[in-house]
Amino acid sequence: MIRTLIATLSCSLLWFALVAGDDAPETRWWKGNTHTHTLWSDGRAAPEWVAKQYVDGGYDFLVLSDHNTIQAGERWFPVSEDGSSRLSPKELDGLIAEFGAEAVQLRTTETGREMRLLTLPELRQRFEVPGEFLFIQGEEVTSHFRSTGEKPVNYPVHINAVNIEAYIAPRGGDSVSDLLNESLEAIIAHGEESGRPVLAHLNHPNFGWGVTWQDVARMGADRFFEVYNGHRGVRSHGDETHPSTESIWDQALTLRLTALGLGPLFGVATDDAHDYYGGLTSQSGRGWIMVRSASLDGDSLVRAMRAGEFYASSGVTLDDVQMGDGAYRVSIRAQPGETFVTRFVGTRIVDGTVATVGEVLAEQAGLSAVYEPKGDELYIRAVVTSSRLHPNPYAEGDREMAWGQPWVR
Template identity: 40%
Template sequence: MRLPKLELGFFGDMPGRKFGILFVVFAMLLSGLTEPRCVAQISSDQTRTGLANREARWWKGNLHTHSLWSDGDDFPDMIASWYAERDYNFLALSDHNILSRGVRWMKLADIKERAEPDVLEKYIDKFGEDWVEVRGDSEATREVRLKPLDEFAPLLEKAGKFILIPGEEISDRAAGKPVHMNATNVAELIDPVGGSTVREAMQNNLRLVLEQEKRLGRQILPHLNHPNFGYAVTAEDLASVVQERFFEVYNGHPSVGHLGNDKNISIERMWDVANAIRMAQLGAAPLYGVATDDSHEYHGRPGSRPGRGWVMVRSKFLSPDHLIMAMKRGDFYASSGVVLNDVQFDKATQTLSLQVEDDSDAEFKIDFVATLKPSKDGELPPNESIGKIVSSVEGKVASYKFTGNELYVRAVVTSSLPADDPSFKNQMQQAWTQPVVAVDKAATDSNN
């Protein structure tokens, strides 16, 4: 056992100096073998017990965000600050085909043209002149340095409160159509590789994400973005790329065709059709739906503004890996304004239940949406059995017991309140839970 260095000068002029030194050493040894170790052990046990007994809770976050690093109109640290100050717990910055790393300068004139004349003054007011880096003597030559994520993250992150996650929007084209996919918690830049068809481009880019995840031993969440943007991705495309488990059921950009049109189905209808094909014909797991901002405009201009769509993830820990693992389990819901207190599926009773968290005068309608099993294996259910409302409840608490005839059930909660900043006409605040698949009761009983 290594002893700490002792300062024993005060014994120098005293009789029995050697005895005094031995006494002190003996006392310290005795103390080190008993009391301090005991205290440390108690402290360690308390810490370990506290973490082990931590309750899972809901964490709010946005997974689709753009800054001046690509086509957004504000500095990334300004954007991250906006979310942190509005009780978000996590934010993924996902610029197009770039990671916010390294040294990059941008002409102030270009920034002002994209944003507004006083964008630099706002930046300095927020972070101060010591933080903001400007170079150049004239208006024509002045440039502002765009901060990389690893530089401003320590300034804004707070343990157990708010974290920043690296992301990328892998922006590709195939057959003349946009094919965009986000990779959340990506470690290395992924260049889009294209494909001869939309489906092939989806598969090729997804493969690169999954390969990076496996190679680095790092949780990465890929999700397909705004399928109705340019009406590029069909329900059949979403269904066929079975390795893709996530897509945007709501994207806050006003130009992504959320409601569809005369020739194209809505995003929510697409969700049900894709899952019907996956489960009835392909034997694949259902798609989960996320809600995002896809924010670009941060100065009040019309367009894709922040704060419109988010996910609520249930996890014990606020870390990228734990959040993504929870989402892969389906332990999250998407929202454009409605907050849920709880969502549970009771395997024993085959019951999906939820409770809205709200103390306002708003009224809520809870729809349980199911796709029913086809009459024959391998067939697609008839159109009227896909995305069918099997139960509707007015109120804040509702449950649905499986009958055994469902491929899956999900819930949609709609508030009587309009969206705070609507992205389409007559938009109301909503929340979407993930599709739940009935559990074989015989198999469940045998495992108990």
């Protein structure tokens, strides 16, 4: 497993070195969300309505990551006249008003009206524009580990598979860590079999307190997790006995880079949207990623992410992030009336021993921040916080932020 990870990382870095040469095409930042739900699973809107939210919101790419399914085949969804379904007559009327009666296929059965859900190929035909908007096929591979004893507990393990070709069945395991790695390995194997780059990221580790920081550290087949998830039920800030997702990142990075030898762990931001008609629990637009790539296609975006060429955001826009030439550099896009603080976070090795895990190495105000390593840092990552309160926050009082990927020296 470790050999596979190292080989994959080496290939990703080799690819990035090749495309970053003198003759390489110019890169730019692309905005996208890799965790989104529709009526194909537990989302509360038709897939075309969901897609429109992201197109209108200025996104460049979108992954519809419904639970244990992809948007394929024929499926009909009931229209509720009494509130028992997630598709009401009012919402159906909104679809017809927006897209036209000819674009909404209905039928009447013994139990009432039903609407056919659009497939991903149909959505692509309707919304995709080369160089402007792209769907990447995905799935939230959803499992749980059930403990034994007098009071068994279900520990949820949810992993998003990105840029896949077909449905991937959920896996099992003898522990949370075993199940997690079995699932990651199945996703990576799917990519190898289909001949395309894929990516797997662990979702909301604190949801149901399902995945510990030690489990995150031991992810062997892939190295991505959600440092930010906009769903208000996933406990991203932790509590008195559970670390926040940011603390999980630092603890897992430290263990991976010392005792486990597993390499870096990258942080993703998503909105995990389910609500599109006013519900506040999990709305679209709370978090996203910005990927630096020469082109807007699934393979290129995944390769760029595998090379660490992206950052996570809940509102802050970075013009540039650079690691190398003796420094970690961040350039922040100015916004009227906003100020910014950048914290450089890392773990140091002092006298051969791990010092404080995830300590603030430096803090700088302004639109640019630079950290020059002292030589004892195991890794360095950047966190930018705006003075602006998030307009639609995960939790009250949250400010808009951005997270750079760790620089491992």
